[in-house]
Amino acid sequence: MPFDRDRLLLEAQGLTKAFDRNVVLKDVDLTLHAGEVHAIVGENGAGKSTLIKTLGGVHRPEAGKLLLDGQDTVLRSPADAIGRGIVVIHQELSLAPHLSVAENIFLGHFPRTRLGFVDRRRMRSETRSLLQRLNIDIDPQTLAVDLSIAQQQMIEIAKAISFNAKVLILDEPTAVLDESMVDTLFDLIAKLKAEGLGIIFISHHLEEIFRIADTVTVLRDGKLTGVSAVADIDQNWLVSKMIGRDFPEFSAGMRKIGEPALEVKGLTLPGVFEDITFTAHKGEIVGLAGLVGAGRTEVAQAICGVTQPSSGEIRIFGRKVRLRNPKAATRLAMAYVSEDRKALGLLPNRPVRENATISKLSRFRRFGFLRLGKERAYVGEMIRKLDIRLAGMNVEIRTLSGGNQQKVLIGRALAIDPRILIFDEPTRGVDIGAKSEIYAIMEELVSKGICVILISSELEEILRLSDKVVVLRRGRIATTLSRDEASESTIMHAAALAG
């Protein structure tokens, strides 16, 4: 979508911000034109929120200039920024819960009657026309408490418009929204863009940037690492700028695939999944795709002995097996890394060391006792190999970031020396850097001849890593696609539509 390159709304030059001696924003430039949607991306701690707070008048930069409509400007406070037309919509929404939509929108600038009272009628009618203009279908008299999160967000945006905002800054607006609400929000953004607002948009979801943004700025460690028109780049470019290196080389399609490792035939658990049949080989990554609720996790858990299928057979390296519990799977060198870290993964208040080795304590046992020295050495080596960042192996695992927690749980799975490893949404809730490292770990595992099953809702991930994709739909196999056949459209088609 084009925007007006001649109407520069905001220009930041060399913004630098430090807290104590900690420089969190260093020499960052940014331009925003009328009708432009400008995305800012970066990992946690890259400086995005500091940049927003600087643009929103919360922080004063140590160095650098801010030009609004070409004028050198110093923002003294958030109120000052709002007065100059820069409004930030934060993640935590801040409507007054017991005021109506109209009152919230006009809070701080109520229209008044000649006698000085709040002119309720005008307030309601102006609210109604504002909401109409923005295609927001909400009654102005509704109380804010009765609004959904998505609706609250819309009202915050409408409120910003009522302040005559020229620059709207949205801090991860989609983080709290589900899929359909995102569409509505994006419609609203398109509307504002058409009206000539400049919009700065923060998001962790890279695909959203390609949907909505014109321009993207990438930050890493407080520094600007890339600026580009979105039309000129792809996700790989973004990721490499974000993490400072490229994604690992993906070897899918070129792997040395060996003998069958896991054969599943007619696996059935009535009402959950039916007639699941596929084969995964040594050195192969098999993607299990499908919509949420298609039964992917349930199939994985049945394969790993968490639940018992009622019929069908499982063969591991040619041997027919019946797994009564997860321990039986462990004995056959089959490990499962759960999608639900909190409920099924972490021992939250135990040290990282114990979390990593609980799957295979026998590894460190002699005469019935644990050899703690050997355990420490093993975990130290694991931390180094998986590049887990932590203060020490004895800190409680709940204190780690999502990505590092996940790596510990992968380490736990590796402790059993698996021949078959099932990853269920391995990169959910981890940042992009850890994501790329987890991919690298999976690549290394298959290169060693381990058989990997990858369950993921991210098609990107499935497509990049898998040699073969099994698509589930409502508990049945919709189709099995070779690497050449698999694409976003073939997978989505099979997962959602066909049949």
Add this chain to the structure above:
Amino acid sequence: MTTAFSSNVASFARIWRRVGVFAALILLIIAASMLSDRFLSVPNLLNILRQVAIVGILAIGMTFVILTKGIDLSVGSLLGISVVLYAGLLENYSMAVAIPLGLGAAMLAGLVNGIGVAFARIPPFIMTLGMLSFARGLAFIYTGGTPIPILNENFYSLGNGYIAGIPIPSLILLAVVAVSAVILSLTPFGRSVYGIGSNEEAARLSGVPVNLYKVIVYVISGLVSGLAGLVYASQLSIGTPIAGQGYELDAIAAVVVGGTSLFGGKGTVAGTFIGTLIIGVLANILNLTGVDPYVQQLFKGALIVVAVYVMSRTDRA
């Protein structure tokens, strides 16, 4: 910055768990020795160690159970049933028969608890509450409600004798503490007990035989109840069916004062031992200074609440 702060608080909580309970005991001992000059004498200290033995032994078993996020309300009754069995069997049989059968009965009851909790999925509170009543009922039925005197001399010395100047009950307690500490920190079973308490489903998924280990934990609790019963029966030389009534609460108190979390996965037997001593020293000094026994109850109650409060403050980070 916030993470540095919270990790500081978290490490303070860790230090409190390791040292804080111990520091509290030291402070209490200092205070006690200032309040009464009879306190810091070898006979008095040994006396405390002897007095806390029964509840202390129960508390160690209770620690295993609570670490798995369970609770065992039946330990007082299991102590009771073993006591009447020792007394009844010693009327006609030797110690070599009476002791294994008494211990065995308590372990069997623990086994039933464990099976109920692990396999029938009955909440530990309910399962062991049921056992509390059931086992106590058996003790009454077995004795017909009348206490059975114990006349066996050798059995008497178990609870009242000394080895190297130290009361035998205290030695039994110390042995239970030492063996349990080794089991919990140095065996795959002990390590898994912590894992189960921290997140049972995650432990199961990691291949830990969760149900089996939970059963074992309740059997251990039964076994130490029988051991505590041994000390009880021998010290009193009588098998009364009301033996151990309410002891489960004293044992739980010692465990929580010792820093073990009722939410599972956190705590040590060393902590429980110190918790036992804190309660014992407090009772002792209140006795020495002539505080009314009714008022002593108030102190004990307040101690439990304050200790758990302090722990929950430091734990929240």
